Amino acid sequence: MTVTQTTTHHVVRVMRFDRVQRAAHWANAALFGALMFTAIPLYFGSFFGVVLPRHLIEQIHLWCGLALPIPIIVSLLGPWGRGMRRDVRRVNAWTRQEIRWLQTRGRSPLEADKFNPGQKLNAIFIGAVILIMLVTGSMLQWFRFFSVSLRQGATFVHDAFAFAIFAVVIGHITMAITHRDALRSIFKGWVSEQWAAVHASRWLKETRDGDGSPDAR
Amino acid sequence: MLRTTSVDLVSAQEPTKRVPVGRRVFLGVTGLAALGVAFGGSIQNFLGNAFGSGLGGLLPGGDRFRIYSITGEYPKIKDSDYRLKVSGLVHHPKTFTLDDLKAMPVTSFTKTFQCVTGWRVPDVAWEGVLLSDIMDAVGIRDEAVALTFESYDRSDTESLTIDQARLSDVIVAYRMLGAPVTTEHGGPVRLYVAPMFGYKSLKWLSAIRVVDRVQPGFWEQNGYPVNGWLDGTTGPTNPDPSLT
Structure with a gap:
């Protein structure tokens, strides 16, 4: 990875994320950030009023929550969503080798796809929690339509997954800032060929062979 | 390959x-x-x-108070400045200080706080004065039907019928969770209506007016049942004695 930074002029660039994907990622990240930031004072009432009045925090949390699925949906639909749709298929489809790699926590051999199994799990988790938090959050907002028992269950799930989201997002950011080459690709779109050869070798082969995986453009 | x-x-x-x-x-x-x-x-x-x-x-999400406030702020009231004004259809209108309330017979019990939106906190220790004792101290008139409660932030109001207010687990609380009621929980003095959802337990209690009809409070005007029994029924009397 250091090679790519010191010999920038000779780096062969491989496109990893197109503009639509990067925009979707950052819009999604901004919404997650706003939701997590406002979740803290809403959960720990004693922080209330330190930064913003509570009703304002509630409104920010509500509207960001309702907007949460928009970046994913908009980026997937329409002619601009080819890269997104292709990557969703990649995240969904696992080889036996990938499953084994996850089961052995990385000790079995892996010819990595564009995303390694951990990255794929992260994406699946984020997709699932967007749906879960939207549904349970809506149940808490419009609670009158639900029995007290369901309200309590929705509160339980919303809070439990909120804790999981904090853990996963902190893990995601930690991995990102300790893997600079991969991190660059979510800003500028490309990774070096050297990085891809090590961390996404199967994907690199596919893009080189041009066998229906036209990620490099 | x-x-x-x-x-x-x-x-x-x-x-x-x-x-x-x-x-x-x-x-x-x-x-x-x-x-x-x-x-x-x-x-x-x-x-x-x-x-x-x-x-x-x-546990995540378990047994934790969510702090709500209508105005988005907490009224900050010093113990020495606190006053509870009781007026309306009474023989002896009176304004209680915190010390006045503490000098009255103490009622304490441990009960669940259940919010209408779904969260609950079990085993909360409550301590204060029976609303019934306060009504007796001022002497309510025969034509009295209900009580109207007002909060220090001038935004929240609540109501109880005289019968509801006489229940043995409806108190004017000055201690909660083993300590004086904190500002965010509605201190120094709040209402606690154990058999009903949390919105009936008005915070920062400033005044009680004895009136001749039920005047729906803030949350009732916003769609909550006037009689907020925990089992969700809306009748004037508690259908489930075990809740009291």
Whole structure:
């Protein structure tokens, strides 16, 4: 990875994320950030009023929550969503080798796809929690339509997954800032060929062979 | 590694057999969440009853107060400045200081605080004066039907019928969770109506007016039942004596 930074002029660039994907990622990240930031004072009432009045925090949390699925949906639909749709298929489809790699926590051999199994799990988790938090959050907002028992269950799930989201997002950011080459690709779109050869070798082969995986453009 | 002999273009692109793990994990996680919504309340109640609120308080989402305020601010009231004005259809209108309230017979019990939006905190220790004792201290007139409560922030109001206010677990509370009621919980003095949802337990209690009809309070004007019994029924009397 250091090679790519010191010999920038000779780096062969491989496109990893197109503009639509990067925009979707950052819009999604901004919404997650706003939701997590406002979740803290809403959960720990004693922080209330330190930064913003509570009703304002509630409104920010509500509207960001309702907007949460928009970046994913908009980026997937329409002619601009080819890269997104292709990557969703990649995240969904696992080889036996990938499953084994996850089961052995990385000790079995892996010819990595564009995303390694951990990255794929992260994406699946984020997709699932967007749906879960939207549904349970809506149940808490419009609670009158639900029995007290369901309200309590929705509160339980919303809070439990909120804790999981904090853990996963902190893990995601930690991995990102300790893997600079991969991190660059979510800003500028490309990774070096050297990085891809090590961390996404199967994907690199596919893009080189041009066998229906036209990620490099 | 390409299976070039295959006529199927899709499988020709796949070096090995693929398993739709993404779909399965997605459905598994969302299914787990659905089960949590359906049964999370019962699980939480079971854990709370089995291990007490101590453990529940450590679990994510369990047994934790969510602090609500209509105005978005907390009225900050010094103990020495606190006054509870009781007026209306009474023989002896009176304004109580905090010391006046503390000099009255003490009622204490441990009860669950249940919010209408779904969260609950079991085993909360409450201490204060029976509303019934306050009514006796001022002497309510025969034509009195209900009480109207007002809060220091001038935004929240509440109502109880005289019969409801006479229940043995309806108090004007000055201690909660083993300490003076904090500002965010409605201190120094709040109402606690144990058999009803939390919105009936008005915070920062400033005045009680004895009136000749039920005047729906702030939350009732915004769609909540006037009689907020915990089992969700809306009648004037508590249908379930075990709740009191």
